[in-house]
Amino acid sequence: EVQLVESGGGLVQPGRSLRLSCRASGFTFGDFAMSWVRQAPEKGLEWVGFIRSKAYGGTSEYAASVKGRFTISRDDSKSIANLQMDSLKTEDTAVYYCIRGAVTTWDWGQGTLVTVSS
């Protein structure tokens, strides 16, 4: 059974940084791209970005709204994907979901809430 468990969410002030982690199990982590999608309170889903598997270069793509501020990384030896969020803004407040896959969102974690507020 695929399991994706996000951690690292919480309350943070505008302009500060936060790092989310996603611990994966139940599949060969290194074979898959990993994505992050967020959902602001009472709003729809917004794609944040993804990181390709090493077989496809391990490179990342990002939404325009986070490009230059957010960085996705992966540690295949630990089956962990990370989302480093810098220069946070109030509009980054959302539940952040970790996802197995990129073009197809195969499995979703339960999400972790990030609140950016002073």
Next chain:
Amino acid sequence: QSALTQPASVSGSPGQSITISCAGTGNDIGDFNSVSWSQQPPGKAPKLVIFDVSNRPSGVSDRFSGSKSDNTATLTISGLQAEDEADYYCSSYTTSSTLVFGGGTKLTVL
């Protein structure tokens, strides 16, 4: 990249069929057979119900089906059940190597 366009809400009675449309452009739905549909019950995380336009993941009911014509994808749910009540989101890969979601459709089972 603008969001894909979905109706805000649809409704149907148990046993009926409903469709949800998802309109995109030639830079996303029109250029790729990579349309997915995800179901999000109230207070829960999304779950994939359709991938690559019309394929169902293992374990998803065959009451869910998908199709695509030009720049528009469609999700059909037949034999509506109370448990189908949820928000539904379409998504597509794009020519910019990004993913784009629709705004979401709230399905109410009357």
